[in-house]
Amino acid sequence: MDISISFIFLLLIQTPISSSKTFDNNILRQGSSLSVEKSSDQLISPNGVYSAGFFSVGDNAFSFAVWFTKSSPPTAAWMANRDMPVNGKGSKLSLLKNGDLSLTDATGIHIWNLKTFSGNSQTVQLALADTGNLVLFTLENVPRLLWQSFDSPTDTLLPDQPFANSSTQLVSSRSQGQHSRIAVFDTSGFFKSSDNYTFKPSDFGMGPRRRLTLDYDGNLRMYSLEETTGKWDVSWQLESKQCRIHGVCGPNSLCHYDPYNGRTCSCLPGFKIKNHTDWSYGCELESKIICNRTRVGFLQIPQVDFYGYDISYISNSTISRCRTECMKLCNCKGFMLKFDEWRGVYDCFPKFLLINGLRSPEFTGTSYIKLPIDRMFLFSNNNSTQNVSMLDCSGLGKSPTGTLSFDHGGLTAHGRLVTWVKEKMNKAAATRDHSWVEEIFDPSLGCEYDINKMEVLVRVALLCLEEDKDSRPTMRQVVEMLASQQ
Template identity: 25%
Template sequence: MDAYTATITFLLFMFLSLPNTRAQTQPQLNERIKPGSSLSPPINDYHSSWLSRSGQFAFGFYKQGNNGFVVGIWLVGKIHSTLVWTANRDDPPVTSTAKLQFTMNGTIILTDQQGQEKLIVDANARASSASMLDSGNFVLYGDNNNSSIIWQSFDHPTDTLLGGQSLPCGGQLSSSLSEINSSTGRFRLNMQADGDLVLYPAYTAETEWDAYWTSNTKVDYGVNVKYHLYLNNTGLLQILNTNNGSSRITTLSSAGDDQQTIYRATLDIDGVFRLYACYNDGSNIIMGSWPGKNPCDVNGYCGYNSLCTFDDDKPVCNCLTGYKFIDANIDTLGCESNYSKVECRGDKDDMDFYNMVPVNNIVWNDRPYLKDEGMSSEDECSFACLVDCNCWAAIYETGSCKRQGLPLRYLKRTHEADDSTTAFLKVGNSSIQSSKGDENPFAFPLPINTTREVNKIIPWEVIDNNVLESMIKVALWCIQDDPFLRPTMKGVVLMLEGVTDIAIPPCPRGLENILPIVKVFLSPSCVEIVR
């Protein structure tokens, strides 16, 4: 070997023997994280984290939309990652100047851009090390025994359960607010002390009216049970009885056949609890969903004063007549009134300011504040609500009248005739306008003297009485102020041909001049209003 070759070989050997200082700045995969370690939000990279041994899970700073960073755990994906746990989820995101420290005192602290410190993990004991496990569980180990776990993220779920994780008796999952905001959202899943696993809108009482799905595993009062929800590593989702050797109570899903698949059960932002199989290629397959596939079955999906309709395999939110979206860009936030409320007197004088508008094919799951028995008709029920200061909607069902107060909740439209009914909404007259804002939207081809009768304008020998009556009713439906109430052309044809019954139309505006002619075809409450 000549001198030149020997020199090159020596230099190459020395270079390869140098320590990799870059690698030492971050823990190795599944290396125990020691006090003194820290993380900062990345400037160019998407996340900054401590990884599990497999690299499938990470703990650290997760970039959330354009709002900044949150501290959490995520399932690492090839295309996009999935956040499965968030620390202090209702705190505002931090900027790129924040810092996460595993202090020498054995605690994990977040220092934000203002220099304020926030405890991320409260272990109530000094930790000697930490680790991000392949299960997705971030753990802290005790000071005296490195194998003793003193804190784990699995004990504090936010919106997701992972394989090997339980939701204990009294535990709760809360949905996130949106895809880019992991703050506490609008729905919750409770593992109740009575043994029932129940879905509710957030911030509601635990009543049967507010619940929109239940496992039906409730036990009799006084029976000693301690149920918990458990997701195993093969995707088997079960409710187990801890007090009886973890005996199975009910199974919500079947097990998968791939040990390499990661399973997660998440209460999604739409209020549906879904079980996902997460594959190595980054795809997520839904293995089960509760309730079903129709988000309109979720109480409060569309927010207050709105109506949920399931069309073309997707939910559509519309404001009820007399209401407008709180935020036109987010239709699930609900609606607010678009008219000024006047002082209610509780008598016929209120008819000067309000009108009752029907909404057909409705399923209404909310509890009424008053249920009147013995009412004989929809008109009587509607009028009772009109003169009731607390009533803003009413439903008539076979002799009973259910009155609802504000806010109006849990309405959905259905195409199943057996399950639906007609609701009557109290709406301010100022909000009932034609689509073009015309104060007098009615135009007739011949002058009508209000003292004449219909048979003096169009003699009965020219057209049959029943046919004329049908034509007038259909015409009144076609000029409704709310476009949502107007029939389609197909509906008009079916009504005129007698295939479909023609209901008594609600009261449009501008009837003062023709009331004596058409009043026979309108509801009594409408006639009282326009007089």
């Protein structure tokens, strides 16, 4: 605020109020306007660093904006109507005689406006400061600030622009962020917030023009302008690991990153992409979940973390207790069971939203997602099983599905178990004795089950684990085999 008032006094010294022009290089007066059709209708800061006017955001689409004059292509620092661009003909920004500032489209509809309640008796002007701050102020008696763009940033902060009150937000095209009650960075690039969070860019020091931008991918980055080329260099970023950016792939998805292909997103098993042009919308269920514990199950995804959005926290839990708690709640989308190495116990985190999904070999937890029971075997992308498991004691009559662990058609850690089960099956084949099923079933699950259906489940699981990929059933064949037991 003090910077803006000082700037107003400077304007009074430099610019004669009685000027007959509707606008000088950096000032727009009452009763005048800037037209989208005149490229020369711009306000330019006294130091020439910033310009304000109509900024092209698409084919015949414009926003009234403040941008860096020397960047190539021009880079916007603030926009009045970013989400509602106006037509390239007939649109204008007007400083009305009553002191109101209004942006209208070709039909005269008000797209964006500021009511100052200053009245016709006061002299009101709009000016662009050296800081990039667009300021609306009165000149009667003591200069008074009516509005400034620094109080309503879009996706960018400029040096010395305070990020201060509870309503101030940086908003990217699909993400938003607010990190402290008060925060600011200076012209050297040093950032500090009221909670003592600080950082410096790699080129810390006086010199380059800077901006701090919340980019469309959700990452916060500081840029430095190389004025000789007009290009921007990233001098700092909040997250260097692309999959750590909050919500980058949207809900119900997993984020993957490798140096060769960059970041990719994929839907969780049982989900489909919601918007093929924007991953930030995430994925949605292929089949609606009915809030009925006999019609849902849980799909196990090892070493996957869904950060945040916990319904509750259950210390020293078991998988059975965690599953029961999630099953009780219709808004529970799944749960995470994480091993605490220091305490030697598992903790449970029921989730009301599955977002920020990331698989990591170092993660000591397992996630379980809730799915309709009739979709439990339909989670393959390429007709092959994936690194997921089923956990349930419902569906297929009253038989448990048990825990069937697959890894892209090949067994990873249960070779001995498979050999043991096959031996049991081969010995019982000649006598048609089904007692082998009772021997391999884990009684701790505490479920009633149909022995014939349980046998089919085991046989299907073993077929999926065949070493020869041509011997493995397709997912359609798996479904048909299971459906035959309904």
